[in-house]
Amino acid sequence: MQIYKVGGAVRDRLLGKPVTDIDWVVVGATTKEMLAKGFRPVGADFPVFLHPKSGEEYALARTERKSGRGYGGFTFHASPEVTLEEDLIRRDLTINAMAEDDQQNLTDPYHGQRDLEARLLRHVSPAFAEDPLRVLRVARFAARYAALGFTVAPETLELMRQLSESGELEALTAERSWKEISRALMEDQPRVFIEVLRDCGALKVLMPEVDALFGVPQPEAHHPEIDTGAHTLSVLEQAARHKQPLTVRWACLLHDLGKGLTPEEEWPRHIAHEHKGLKLIKAVNERFKAPKDCQELALLVGKYHTHGHRALELKPSTLLELLQSFDVYRRPQRFEEFIAACEMDARGRKGLEQRSYPQAEYLRGAANAARTVAVQPLLEKGFKGPELGEAIKRERLKALKAYKEKA
Structure with missing residues (x-):
């Protein structure tokens, strides 16, 4: 032995x-x-x-x-x-x-040691092509070791391309795929994971909704990088740089999927892309059986990220609706993660990576203002049931109006 x-x-x-x-x-x-x-x-x-x-x-x-x-x-x-x-x-x-x-x-x-020195990710034998999970694994290793200068060997990338075209990727279980995807997103350079999947044709098989973003233009005034796919990778890069949790990174990857549905004649504008994208985000969530917290945040960020960017302009009633949607009174952490995803989105733009994001503090202040409304005095006034709910809503709206005037 x-x-x-x-x-x-x-x-x-x-x-x-x-x-x-x-x-x-x-x-x-x-x-x-x-x-x-x-x-x-x-x-x-x-x-x-x-x-x-x-x-x-x-x-x-x-x-x-x-x-x-x-x-x-x-x-x-x-x-x-x-x-x-x-x-x-x-x-x-x-x-x-x-x-x-x-x-x-x-x-x-x-000759693994030789490939370590050459900074190459190279397959051991042709049997590599028998296991479709290896496409995801190699892309994950590329993300993990990108900072050390590692790249995928051309002949290995070719095998990954053949696997992507063979239909074998569709045989992967949601659980195995999610395990690799979630681990890759938590690497220091998760954008490399998406880039390698795209290079070998696996992205259009596994996440066609994300693949469709590449080549779709956005208004240059807001997006100097123009390309929606390039923007998505930059947002993911910012999320990694700022050590965001998996929930935020997943939401960052999926936040703009609706832009892939915009007809070419409407480019570079993407009217109502937030709502159009929800069915796509839901489809990707379900395909990989993402954990519930990842699913929920991705949908909320997809729907409301432009609200986050326009926070300072929102009417108190719209602000209250936003806070209610996140249930900030019982789930404050989820709203914090939403703010983080919005900030990563704002920074994930060419030349704007260091921009300030005053909306973050404004949104936190609004949430605190709404939370300060006490329920006990309303109970003492005799409110109960649906009437109590309406009374709380009125008081919170009043608190948000006062907050907005002071801000």
């Missing part, structure tokens, strides 16, 4: 990056031997075990063969005869197909 550290732990050590998760592969062992040493089995599809003390995952060396469509369409074979090299060749990228023993002696049959 020989045990090796494999994959990301080896890659990140060689890059000088912190190692968080460690994967181990065991060569020359049987399930019976692992159980005898106290390892606990966890893998339903193939033999994976938890270490009796550390809890880390140890997998028996295995080979795989394509047997169906999609990410799960494989049959695995694990036995003591499977070599380390055979196990490593089934991995996605050369930089993830290295192993080291307990003395840090490197096993690198597919």
